[in-house]
Amino acid sequence: MTPINKILIVGAGFSGAVIARELADAGYAVTVIDSRDHVAGNCHTYRDDKTDIMVHKYGPHIFHTDNERVWQYITRFGEMMPYINRVKAVSGGQVYSLPINLHTINQFFGKTFTPSAAQSFIEEQADTSIDQPKTFEEQALRFVGKDLYQAFFKDYTIKQWGTEPSNLPASILKRLPVRFSYDDNYFNHKYQGMPKFGYSQIIVNILEHPIITLHLNSSFIKSMQTDYDHVIWSGPLDAYFDHSLGRLGYRTLDFKPFYGTGDMQGNAVINYCDNSEAFTRVTEHKHFSPWESHKKSICYTEYSRNCNAEDIPYYPIRLVDDKALLERYVDLAHKSNGVTFVGRLGTYRYLDMDVTIKEALETADALAEAFVSQQIP
Numbered sequence: 334m335t336p337i338n339k340i341l342i343v344g345a346g347f348s349g350a351v352i353a354r355e356l357a358d359a360g361y362a363v364t365v366i367d368s369r370d371h372v373a374g375n376c377h378t379y380r381d382d383k384t385d386i387m388v389h390k391y392g393p394h395i396f397h398t399d400n401e402r403v404w405q406y407i408t409r410f411g412e413m414m415p416y417i418n419r420v421k422a423v424s425g426g427q428v429y430s431l432p433i434n435l436h437t438i439n440q441f442f443g444k445t446f447t448p449s450a451a452q453s454f455i456e457e458q459a460d461t462s463i464d465q466p467k468t469f470e471e472q473a474l475r476f477v478g479k480d481l482y483q484a485f486f487k488d489y490t491i492k493q494w495g496t497e498p499s500n501l502p503a504s505i506l507k508r509l510p511v512r513f514s515y516d517d518n519y520f521n522h523k524y525q526g527m528p529k530f531g532y533s534q535i536i537v538n539i540l541e542h543p544i545i546t547l548h549l550n551s552s553f554i555k556s557m558q559t560d561y562d563h564v565i566w567s568g569p570l571d572a573y574f575d576h577s578l579g580r581l582g583y584r585t586l587d588f589k590p591f592y593g594t595g596d597m598q599g600n601a602v603i604n605y606c607d608n609s610e611a612f613t614r615v616t617e618h619k620h621f622s623p624w625e626s627h628k629k630s631i632c633y634t635e636y637s638r639n640c641n642a643e644d645i646p647y648y649p650i651r652l653v654d655d656k657a658l659l660e661r662y663v664d665l666a667h668k669s670n671g672v673t674f675v676g677r678l679g680t681y682r683y684l685d686m687d688v689t690i691k692e693a694l695e696t697a698d699a700l701a702e703a704f705v706s707q708q709i710p
């Protein structure tokens with residue numbers, strides 16, 4: 334068997350970069366290509382030239398994790414500044430705090446509940462006839478009841494996913510906690526932060542290695558495969574197979590930027606939960622870097638829609654049809670030699686950054702071991 338010498342990684346997002354780095358550290362020469370003109374995939378950050386503000390080009394990304402190895406890893410490649418994501422939500426003409434917490438409940442129902450009184454009250458609202466919630470809607474009705482579901486989740490979810498919440502899995506809503514305290518931290522994780530110099534700088538630092546070669550503006554073509562002993566693919570799973578079985582469904586996002594001065598909305602992210610606005614949320618990027626000061630401001634209004642062939646895929650939809658098609662692609666992937674599929678697009682899953690890094694580290698460990706023993710996937 335030929336020893337593994339040349340590795341091609343397609344995609345310079347977290348998956349591709351972390352695997353490249355780990356393999357390079359293990360002594361393997363790695364080439365990384367990305368069709369875009371920047372690294373970091375959809376986590377890409379850049380300084381806006383009109384305001385000098387660090388902008389999350391593909392929407393808000395807040396780093397949070399419970400995983401020690403992942404936190405050690407990311408902080409090795411970039412300074413993380415303390416940052417707590419506190420989201421506001423507009424519903425029925427009022428501004429509330431999300432995730433649903435004691436303040437949200439008291440404000441919404443016009444009460445002054447204590448934590449235990451709120452808990453009992455919400456239990457009365459909940460539809461306890463739903464034993465094991467399977468859909469997003471069932472999960473919401475079971476745990477927060479009809480009124481809060483309709484105010485905060487129903488229309489937002491239809492805008493975000495383009496389908497009724499009864500068609501979506503409960504797992505999407507399980508991302509959000511419900512709290513009976515005034516804690517309005519959007520995440521429960523032990524570690525949370527924002528990179529001082531942006532996500533792209535972290536990826537640049539990860540990729541800075543004598544035996545990693547990076548080519549931007551460089552698309553994968555099948556003939557490249559013969560020049561490499563192994564390919565690691567972090568692009569869309571169906572794209573690797575030229576969509577031969579059909580297209581997996583994704584949602585894409587459109588951002589409409591607008592400029593102003595001072596503090597335009599008072600918070601990084603405000604969600605719009607009613608269907609009177611077509612957009613889902615507005616992000617004011619300067620609030621992601623509270624340690625900087627800027628006179629001007631840039632905001633992004635965010636719209637979600639189905640992803641066409643020429644669009645950038647963001648969220649895997651994973652409805653019943655997609656899951657059936659996914660199984661067929663996974664089958665093809667298992668039968669393909671010399672390629673490993675990784676990351677959100679390569680495995681068609683809704684992954685947060687920390688999970689992406691964790692899986693990339695594990696994949697790199699497994700690949701390095703396989704290359705040594707020649708048990709190549």
Ligand code: UDP
Nearest residue numbers: 422485486487489490493505506508604606
């Ligand atoms: N969601 C909602 N209303 C909100 C915020 C979230 O209905 O104000 C739902 C929506 O379906 C969303 C899901 O909860 O897709 C998960 O929210 P999260 O904030 O994790 O979404 P992301 O930031 O990944 O878009």
